[in-house]
Amino acid sequence: MQLANRLTKVFSNLRLREMRWIWIIWTTKFFLVALSFFLIEEIVWFSVFATTIFALATILSWHEYQRALRTFETKVSVGRMESIVTNLEDAVIAYSSDFKILIFNAAAERFFGLSKNQVIGQTMGPERAGEKGYQTLTQTLFPSLAPVVVGRSEPNQYPQIVDISFESPNREFRVSTDKIADKSGRILGFVKVIRDRTREIELVKSKSEFVSVAAHQLRTPLTAINWTLEGLRDNPGLSEEDKTLAKNGMQATANLLKTVNDLLDTAEIEGGRFGYEYKEVELVKFIEDILANAQVVAKEYGLQVFFDKGGLKESKVFADPTKLGIALSNLIDNAMKYNSKNGSVTVRLKAVPPKPFVQISVQDTGVGIPPADMGKIFAKFYRASNARKVHADGSGLGLYITKNIITQHGGEIWVESTLGRGTTFFLTLPTDPSLVPRAESATLT
Ligand code: ADP
Numbered sequence: 001m002q003l004a005n006r007l008t009k010v011f012s013n014l015r016l017r018e019m020r021w022i023w024i025i026w027t028t029k030f031f032l033v034a035l036s037f038f039l040i041e042e043i044v045w046f047s048v049f050a051t052t053i054f055a056l057a058t059i060l061s062w063h064e065y066q067r068a069l070r071t072f073e074t075k076v077s078v079g080r081m082e083s084i085v086t087n088l089e090d091a092v093i094a095y096s097s098d099f100k101i102l103i104f105n106a107a108a109e110r111f112f113g114l115s116k117n118q119v120i121g122q123t124m125g126p127e128r129a130g131e132k133g134y135q136t137l138t139q140t141l142f143p144s145l146a147p148v149v150v151g152r153s154e155p156n157q158y159p160q161i162v163d164i165s166f167e168s169p170n171r172e173f174r175v176s177t178d179k180i181a182d183k184s185g186r187i188l189g190f191v192k193v194i195r196d197r198t199r200e201i202e203l204v205k206s207k208s209e210f211v212s213v214a215a216h217q218l219r220t221p222l223t224a225i226n227w228t229l230e231g232l233r234d235n236p237g238l239s240e241e242d243k244t245l246a247k248n249g250m251q252a253t254a255n256l257l258k259t260v261n262d263l264l265d266t267a268e269i270e271g272g273r274f275g276y277e278y279k280e281v282e283l284v285k286f287i288e289d290i291l292a293n294a295q296v297v298a299k300e301y302g303l304q305v306f307f308d309k310g311g312l313k314e315s316k317v318f319a320d321p322t323k324l325g326i327a328l329s330n331l332i333d334n335a336m337k338y339n340s341k342n343g344s345v346t347v348r349l350k351a352v353p354p355k356p357f358v359q360i361s362v363q364d365t366g367v368g369i370p371p372a373d374m375g376k377i378f379a380k381f382y383r384a385s386n387a388r389k390v391h392a393d394g395s396g397l398g399l400y401i402t403k404n405i406i407t408q409h410g411g412e413i414w415v416e417s418t419l420g421r422g423t424t425f426f427l428t429l430p431t432d433p434s435l436v437p438r439a440e441s442a443t444l445t
Contacts, residue, residue, distance in 0.1 A: 091194040094180065097187055099124045099141065111173075111196060112137040136166060140175060140194060148439040163197075163441050172201045172442070201272075201442045208271035215264035222260060226253045255393050262397035265326065266380065269404045272442035276320045276408060278433075283315040283358065287347055290325060294332050294345075301336050303343055310350035315358050318433035319409055327405040328360070330398040331425050335364035337391055338423070356432040357411070361424050368419040377415065378403045386419075404443070410435040 013019065085092050091108035095101050104119045112119075114133060129138040129145050139146040148165040152174070159178040165171070174195045180188045232238060233246040268274045291305055298305045335345040343365035352359050369377060373384040381396040388394070406413045410430045417423040430436055 089195075091196075092191065093141070093194070094189060094191040095124070095141070096189040102189065103191070108194070111194060112140075136171070139166070140164060140173060140192070143175065148441060150437060150439055150441045165439075165441060170198065172197045204442055205271045205273075208267035208273075211263055211267035212271070215260050215267065218260050219257065219264070222253055222257050226250060226257065229253060259393075259395045259397075262395045262401060265401050266397050269401065270443050272440050274323065274404075274408070274440060276323060276440055278318050278320055278436060281317055281319040281321050281324065283317060283349060283360070283429075284309055284312060285314075286321065286324070287328065287349065287360070290328050290332060291347065294329075294336065297333070297336055298345070301339060301343075302341060303336055303339055303345055306344060306346040308346060308348040310348060312349055312351065315349060315351070315431070317358060317409075317429045317431055318436050319429065320405075323405045324409065324429075327402040327427075328362075330402045331362040331427075334398065335362050335366065335423070335425075337394075338387055339364050339366035343422075351431075352428065356435065357428040357430055359426060359428050361426045363422065363424040365422040368421055368423055369415065369417040370419055374415065374417065378413075408437065408440060410437055 014022065085103065085105045088105060088107055091111045092103060092105045093101065093108050094103035100121065100123045101119045104114075104116050108119075109115055114137060118133075119137070124134075124138060124141050126138065126142050126145055128134045129142070131138075143149045143162050143164055146164045147167055150163045152161040152163060153159065159176045161174065161176050164173045164175055166173075174197055176193045176195075178191055178193075180191055182188055229246045229250045233243055233250065238246070265274065287307060291307055294305060332345065332347065339345065345365075346361075346363045348359075348361045348363070350359050367386050367390055370384055370386060373382075376382045377384065378399050380400045382399075383394055383396040403413050406427050406429070411428045413425065413427040415423060415425050
């Protein structure tokens with residue numbers, strides 16, 4: 001009670017005028033405390049705010065720095081790409097899926113006699129082949145419209161490679177087409193890289209023409225020498241010793257004639273002038289005839305020759321009989337030449353359903369091919385060392401010619417071999433005439 005009385009007294013005293021300094025002091029005190037609380041709180045908030053802003057700004061500027069760097073690098077690489085594409089010797093044409101031209105480099109301008117401005121942004125279609133100045137470009141974009149087209153890659157396989165020949169003026173293009181796809185594999189367009197091979201092909205043609213003329217010139221006197229030696233061999237007045245000399249001379253002339261003929265065939269193949277004439281060929285009878293001719297040599301080598309018809313009574317293909325005869329004879333001759341004593345040669349024919357092809361194989365029991373040489377034997381002039389030991393003479397052109405002939409018939413050829421055990425050559429030929437390429441073009445190999 002006493003405390004209450006006292007407090008009442010204090011409060012009534014505080015109302016006195018003389019007490020105003022106490023009021024002022026306390027009010028100031030409260031104000032300063034409140035201000036300091038406010039300031040402390042503001043500073044804390046401000047620092048949190050400032051730190052957040054600073055952190056965000058740092059993250060954003062780092063991100064922006066990286067993006068700017070990437071943009072710069074992209075610009076540099078696009079610039080570099082552009083200058084590479086512009087200055088390429090080969091023509092480069094890129095177009096969208098709806099054939100709108102996006103890139104047309106300087107070489108393309110030269111090749112097609114059209115400027116960038118005339119082409120970029122234009123949508124091309126087969127109908128433009130008739131438009132003045134656009135014919136060659138349209139035929140290159142749509143090769144089926146071109147005069148002579150030879151496919152060099154598997155169908156539906158990218159990059160697609162085709163050789164296109166144009167007449168008046170004569171132009172030889174190798175066109176490689178690839179897809180442009182995004183990361184998800186969606187096709188955005190295509191790019192064509194076109195190499196002008198006109199000059200190269202002209203050189204090959206003039207070289208092959210020279211070889212052709214030389215081989216033709218050699219053939220005539222060689223045939224005459226052969227006849228002369230044949231006459232000598234059959235001359236009853238000649239001693240046995242001289243007859244053997246004439247026979248050896250005939251053998252050497254025959255080898256030389258074979259080499260000359262191989263050179264002639266190679267030159268014509270490379271110049272695109274082998275001249276295929278296709279017609280229906282029945283393979284059972286065809287192979288029987290070739291094997292009948294081979295019997296003489298087979299006897300000389302002491303070899304047995306078999307023909308396994310694979311149950312086929314007949315098998316028709318669309319082929320050039322002379323050229324196919326050269327190819328099969330080369331394989332059968334090799335099978336006899338590189339065979340072992342008392343060995344055998346087996347020719348097999350079989351259908352390969354469901355494919356529209358027939359397969360022929362020529363198997364021998366001979367020296368085989370060293371594994372290291374397997375990939376090279378179809379190359380021009382290549383001879384494996386073991387074959388050179390067995391037969392010193394040989395042009396190394398037979399398989400090159402054979403492979404070209406089979407390819408030109410729309411077929412394939414490959415080999416399997418075990419050294420010292422024997423070799424089998426396999427080849428396929430289409431039974432569907434539409435699979436036989438009609439056009440022959442020069443080869444640069
Ligand atoms: P050539 O027989 O005139 O040497 P080819 O082009 O016909 O030329 O053959 C090339 C090479 O392939 C031969 O030299 C030989 O090394 C190898 N070859 C071809 N056929 C056979 C075979 N049946 N057995 C073993 N090697 C072979």
